[in-house]
Amino acid sequence: MIKIVVDAFGGDNSPTVNVCGAVQALKELTDLEIVLVGNQPVLEQLLATEKYDKARLSIVHAPDVISCNDKPTEAIKTKKDSSMSKSFELLRTDESARALVSLGSTGALLAGAVLRVGRIRGVKRPAFCPVLPTTAGGIVGICDSGANVDCDAVYLQQFAIMGSLYLELAYGVKKPKVALLNIGVEEEKGDALRKEVYPLLENTAAVNFVGNMESRNLLSGEFDLVVCDGFAGNVLLKSTEGACLQLMKLLKRSFMSSLRSKLGALLAKKKMYEVKDMMDYNNYGGAVLLGTTKTIVKGHGNSGEKAVYNCIKQAYNMEKNNLCQAIGEEISKLAAQQPQQ
Amino acid sequence: MIKIVVDAFGGDNSPTVNVCGAVQALKELTDLEIVLVGNQPVLEQLLATEKYDKARLSIVHAPDVISCNDKPTEAIKTKKDSSMSKSFELLRTDESARALVSLGSTGALLAGAVLRVGRIRGVKRPAFCPVLPTTAGGIVGICDSGANVDCDAVYLQQFAIMGSLYLELAYGVKKPKVALLNIGVEEEKGDALRKEVYPLLENTAAVNFVGNMESRNLLSGEFDLVVCDGFAGNVLLKSTEGACLQLMKLLKRSFMSSLRSKLGALLAKKKMYEVKDMMDYNNYGGAVLLGTTKTIVKGHGNSGEKAVYNCIKQAYNMEKNNLCQAIGEEISKLAAQQPQQ
Numbered sequence: 261m262i263k264i265v266v267d268a269f270g271g272d273n274s275p276t277v278n279v280c281g282a283v284q285a286l287k288e289l290t291d292l293e294i295v296l297v298g299n300q301p302v303l304e305q306l307l308a309t310e311k312y313d314k315a316r317l318s319i320v321h322a323p324d325v326i327s328c329n330d331k332p333t334e335a336i337k338t339k340k341d342s343s344m345s346k347s348f349e350l351l352r353t354d355e356s357a358r359a360l361v362s363l364g365s366t367g368a369l370l371a372g373a374v375l376r377v378g379r380i381r382g383v384k385r386p387a388f389c390p391v392l393p394t395t396a397g398g399i400v401g402i403c404d405s406g407a408n409v410d411c412d413a414v415y416l417q418q419f420a421i422m423g424s425l426y427l428e429l430a431y432g433v434k435k436p437k438v439a440l441l442n443i444g445v446e447e448e449k450g451d452a453l454r455k456e457v458y459p460l461l462e463n464t465a466a467v468n469f470v471g472n473m474e475s476r477n478l479l480s481g482e483f484d485l486v487v488c489d490g491f492a493g494n495v496l497l498k499s500t501e502g503a504c505l506q507l508m509k510l511l512k513r514s515f516m517s518s519l520r521s522k523l524g525a526l527l528a529k530k531k532m533y534e535v536k537d538m539m540d541y542n543n544y545g546g547a548v549l550l551g552t553t554k555t556i557v558k559g560h561g562n563s564g565e566k567a568v569y570n571c572i573k574q575a576y577n578m579e580k581n582n583l584c585q586a587i588g589e590e591i592s593k594l595a596a597q598q599p600q601q
Numbered sequence: 602m603i604k605i606v607v608d609a610f611g612g613d614n615s616p617t618v619n620v621c622g623a624v625q626a627l628k629e630l631t632d633l634e635i636v637l638v639g640n641q642p643v644l645e646q647l648l649a650t651e652k653y654d655k656a657r658l659s660i661v662h663a664p665d666v667i668s669c670n671d672k673p674t675e676a677i678k679t680k681k682d683s684s685m686s687k688s689f690e691l692l693r694t695d696e697s698a699r700a701l702v703s704l705g706s707t708g709a710l711l712a713g714a715v716l717r718v719g720r721i722r723g724v725k726r727p728a729f730c731p732v733l734p735t736t737a738g739g740i741v742g743i744c745d746s747g748a749n750v751d752c753d754a755v756y757l758q759q760f761a762i763m764g765s766l767y768l769e770l771a772y773g774v775k776k777p778k779v780a781l782l783n784i785g786v787e788e789e790k791g792d793a794l795r796k797e798v799y800p801l802l803e804n805t806a807a808v809n810f811v812g813n814m815e816s817r818n819l820l821s822g823e824f825d826l827v828v829c830d831g832f833a834g835n836v837l838l839k840s841t842e843g844a845c846l847q848l849m850k851l852l853k854r855s856f857m858s859s860l861r862s863k864l865g866a867l868l869a870k871k872k873m874y875e876v877k878d879m880m881d882y883n884n885y886g887g888a889v890l891l892g893t894t895k896t897i898v899k900g901h902g903n904s905g906e907k908a909v910y911n912c913i914k915q916a917y918n919m920e921k922n923n924l925c926q927a928i929g930e931e932i933s934k935l936a937a938q939q940p941q942q
Contacts, residue, residue, distance in 0.1 A: 275683065287655055302736075395847045395850060395851050406784055409784065409792035409795075410792045410793055411792060424828060438742075441751065441836065443747055443831070443832060443835040443836070450750060450832070451750035451832050452749045452751055454750075454832075474839055474843075475835070475836045475837075475839040475840035475843060476839040476840065476842055476843030477843060478840060478843060479843065479844065479847045480847070484835070484901075489789070490784070491784060491792050491795075491833060492832060492833055492836050494784040494816070495782065495784070495816045495836050495837050495840070496836050496840050497819065498784075498815055498816040498817040499816035499819060499836070499837050499840045499841050499844070500840050500841075500843075500844045501817055502815075502816060502817030502818060502819060502820065502841070503819075503840070503841045503842075503844035503845050503848075504844050504845075504848050505817070505819065506736045506820045506821070507844075507845050507848050507849070507876075508848070509736060510736050510876050511852075511872075511873070511876055512874050513740050514872040514873070515872055518871075518872065520868050520869075520871075521869040521871065521872040523865075523868050524864075524865040524866065524867065524868025524869030524870070524872075525865065525869050526865065527861050527862060527864050527865025527868065528856050528861075528862040528865030528866050528869065529850075529865070530859075530861075530862065531855040531856055531858065531859065531862040531865075532852070532855070534855055535848075535851050535852055535855050558770050
C-alpha cells in the first residue's frame with residue numbers, strides 16, 4: 261500500500277477538485293491510500309456524495325489555510341493548524357506516509373519541504389522539475405524551474421542527475437537526453453555559471469549530456485531534460501506557457517472577427533481542442549520537487565480535478581519506483597568521486 | 602541627409618534581401634543615403650535591374666565575409682576585407698556615416714561595435730533591445746536580450762534608461778512603462794541581482810518603473826520595456842518566439858489531419874495569416890544595440906527583404922531623433938547623481 265497525503269485546501273478551486281481528484285485516484289489505483297488534510301466537516305460533506313473504498317481514505321482535520329499572500333517560512337512555522345502545515349506534520353511523524361500533493365503556495369511548500377521533511381543526504385538543494393509536452397508527442401522536463409534562484413555549478417550537476425532519474429523512473433524515458441539551457445549551442449557560450457557547468461556535465465557518468473540548448477528548441481522533442489538555474493528555468497517555463505496561451509487567445513479572437521473564419525473555426529474546432537488539450541498542463545500533473553526524503557508534488561494553483569488526479573498518480577509512480585532512494589544512491593556515488601569541500 | 606551603412610553580405614539570404622531592402626528604403630525615405638558594403642561586382646549585378654536614386658547609393662568593395670562559425674573578436678580583428686569589418690571601418694573613419702545595419706554574426710557585430718565604434722561616455726555596457734508585438738496591438742522591448750550575460754545592478758539600471766529613450770524616440774511611446782523581469786511580482790522576489798536592481802529602478806527619475814513582471818505576461822501589452830540581464834533576456838526572447846512557432850506548426854499539422862478541419866482551416870486561412878503576420882519579426886525590424894556612439898541594428902539572420910527595409914527605417918528613425926545624443930545626456934545626468942566608483 262502506498263500512502264499519499266493530499267493538502268485538500270490549496271489551490272483556486274479547492275477543496276472540490278482536490279477531493280474529486282483524490283477519489284478518482286483511489287478508484288484507479290487499488291494499492292493507494294489517501295489522507296485528505298483540511299476542514300473535516302467540509303471534506304465529509306463533499307465526500308458524502310462520492311463512491312470510493314472508505315478503508316483507503318482518511319481525513320486529518322486542519323481548519324486553517326496558508327494563502328499565497330502569507331510569507332512562506334513564517335506561515336509554515338506559525339500557521340500550525342493550516343492544511344499545509346498539518347500535511348507536513350503528518351509526513352514528519354508517520355513513517356508510512358510517503359508523499360504529499362499540494363496546489364497551495366509554492367514558497368510555503370518549499371519552506372515546509374526543507375524545514376519539515378529535509379533533504380536526501382548529499383543533496384545540496386531540492387529543485388522543481390515540471391514536465392511539458394513537446395510537439396513531437398513526448399515530454400520535456402525543466403530542472404530547476406524556480407526553487408533556487410542563485411545557483412552554483414554543483415547544484416546544476418545535481419539537478420541533472422535528479423531530473424534524469426525522475427524521467428527514467430516515473431516516465432520510463434531510457435537514458436534521458438540532458439541539455440544545458442544556454443544562449444547558444446556552442447560549448448564556449450554563456451555566462452560564468454554555464455561555462456563552469458558544461459565540462460562538469462560532460463564528466464558526469466550518470467548523465468547523458470548532449471550539450472547546450474537554446475530556449476527556442478524547448479518543445480522540439482530533441483531533449484528530455486533541460487538543466488538550468490531556477491531563475492532562468494522559471495523564465496523559460498512561464499514564457500513558453502504564456503506565449504502559447506496568448507497566441508491561442510489571439511487566434512480565437514481573430515477567428516471570431518468574420519463570418520467566414522468563424523465557420524472555418526467551427527469546422528476545425530475538434531482539432532483545435534486536440535492541440536489545446538495537448539498543451540494543457542492539467543494532463544501532465546504538477547512540478548515535482550526532487551531531492552527531499554519524501555515525494556512532494558506541486559500542482560498548478562488553478563488545477564482542475566484531472567490535474568489533481570495526475571499529480572497523485574505522479575507521486576504514486578515516483579514512490580512505486582523508489583525514486584528518492586535512487587537519487588540518494590546516485591548522489592552519494594557522486595560525493596564519493598568528488599573531493600570534500 | 603542621413604547616411605546608413607548596410608552590411609550587404611550578412612544573413613542567410615544575403616546579398617539579395619539586403620540589396621532589395623536598401624533599394625526600397627531609398628524609395629521611401631528621400632533624405633536617406635545608403636552605402637552597401639560587400640563584393641562589388643555581385644552588388645552591381647543585383648542593382649542593375651533595380652530602379653533607385655543613384656546619387657544616394659554607393660558601394661564599398663569587401664570581398665570577404667564573416668560567418669557565424671568565425672570567432673567574433675578574432676574575425677573582426679583579422680578578416681579586414683570582410684563586409685562587416687569594412688562596414689565598421691567606414692563608421693570609424695567617415696563622420697557622416699551614422700548607422701550600421703547588419704544581419705551577420707551577432708557576436709562579431711557586438712565585438713566590432715565595442716572595438717571599432719565605442720561606447721557613449723558613461724555607458725557601462727551596450728545592450729541589445731529587440732521589440733516584439735503584443736497581443737494588445739502594441740510593442741514591447743526587451744533590454745538586454747543577449748549582449749551581456751554577466752551583469753551587475755548598474756548595468757540593468759542603464760538598460761532601463763537606454764531602452765526607455767529608445768521606445769520614446771524611435772517609436773513615440775510616451776513615458777514607457779518599465780518592468781523588471783522576475784520570477785514573481787512581489788518586490789522581495791528574485792535572486793541577489795534582482796533584489797539589488799529593484800530599489801535602484803524605483804529611485805531612477807528617468808525611468809517610469811512599474812515593478813516586477815513574470816515572463817508569462819511579456820506579450821500582454823501591460824508593459825513597454827522589460828529590463829533583464831542578457832542571459833535571462835535571451836531565454837525570454839527565444840522561448841517566446843520558439844513557443845509561438847511550435848504552436849503554429851502543431852496547429853497546421855493538426856488541421857491537415859482531417860478533411861473537415863482542412864476545410865475549416867481553408868476558410869479561416871486569411872485570419873490565420875493575419876495572426877502569423879502579426880507575430881512575424883520581419884515586420885518589426887531588428888534588435889537595436891543601445892549605448893554605442895553610432896546606431897547599430899542587428900537583423901535576424903533569416904530576415905527577408907521587408908525586415909531589412911524595417912531595420913534601415915529603424916536606424917533612420919533613431920538617427921533622425923538623435924537617440925545616441927539623448928542617451929549620452931541622460932547617462933551623464935545619472936553619473937552626476939551617483940558617487941564615483
